[in-house]
Amino acid sequence: MAKKQHLNLVFVGHVDHGKSTLIGKLFHETGALTQQELEKFKKKAEELGKQTWAFAYVTDVTEQERKRGLTIELSHKKFDTQKYTFTIIDAPGHRDFVKNMITGASQADAAVLVVDARDGVMEQTKEHIFLCRTLGVKQVIAVINKMDVINYKESRWNEVKDDLVSWLKNAGFDTSKISFLAVSAIKGDNVTKKSDKTPWYKGPTLLEALNNIQMPEKPVKLPLRIPVQDVYSITGIGAVPVGKVQTGTMKVGDKVIFMPSGATGDVKSIEMHHESVPQVEPGDNIGFNVRGIGKNDIKRGDVGGHLDNPPTVAKKFKAQIIVLNHPTVITAGYTPVFHAHTAQVACSFEKLLKKLDPKTGATKEENPEVLRKGDAAIVLIKPSKPFVIEEKSKIPQLSNFAIRDMGKTIGAGMCIEITEKGKVEKAKKVEKAPAKKGNTKAATTTKK
16 A cells, blocks of 8 residues: 655644644544543543543643643644544644744644634734744644534634634635634534534535645755754664754765754664654654764754755844734844744844835835834844754745744744855864763764
């Protein structure tokens, strides 16, 4: 039988709108979660006084998440439909953990946006819509959940749907390609089977909608780029960086370099969903062991690439941005945090170069003094420390970023030109550093 194609799917939405429960119900109804496992989760939920949370425990696995009743960490689970093998990413909805949601969205090929039918579109819903768009998620399934709470009223479903359509259009999504579902995760309505409680609803079930997702084009011809999400230390194996292959391909034996740390080595082994694989391509979520690299030589936010085409470290770059939400004005010198792939780095607006017409892209004003909410602009950005980002025209998958400050997403943008690179000095510096840790092999090949 031919191997199924693989997709990364992130579940996003406002806190308490039922993302984790929806995943749990989907798993249970398709047999990915056994009745025995569910009974164990139900017992745990009762102990914690959260009887309706049993399904959420499929992805909410830490004690803190279960006690607080909310997703904090990203969780990755394998899930099969007739057509695809999915890596399901459950992203936090709570505003305190948006940075984890950003990492989840940056790894995804498609998103399931979950909205509570009673509450409708909330602040985090809007923020997640814009972040998905900014981070390159092109396909969305909109699930209007908790239909049981509103007695399956079509009129309320239509109200929430209309509001969602308007916000998705605002962010630049083509809503004619988005499925809007009427679902009750807790009761199982329209999750894998059509519900008789919504005779007016003619759309797909969630399972059907998942099979309708289009396979994105894989950028295999671009240089290898793997943003590091985490680094684990595994006894008998050593350091194992994990992350999603964004572009290019990698096989066992390849020579790789991580930037901005500058550490290099040979790929010893690659694993995907606990199975050894000889080669990987864009979209694969992997863990891989690199000979000669210790756990402290690389960290989250580093990006792996081939030694002969390393990821670009920018000292300064020009970016095209849009200000989504700022209480006052942005001026030169403003230093919020930029989130790109798995990196989070404070960056300064060194110069406001021009204000653009958001609809046409034409220049409205040269060297503006300030930028306000709704403004589009070209700006010169200076990261506070080495930061991997790529130009939109060369490697678009690593060019997008979100700008956050004061617990809010302030804006979004893309790198259009790297004006000053910073990789050589950093790589040289790292060559000497590992000696202190007793790992002299970490970066011996960064310069000839």
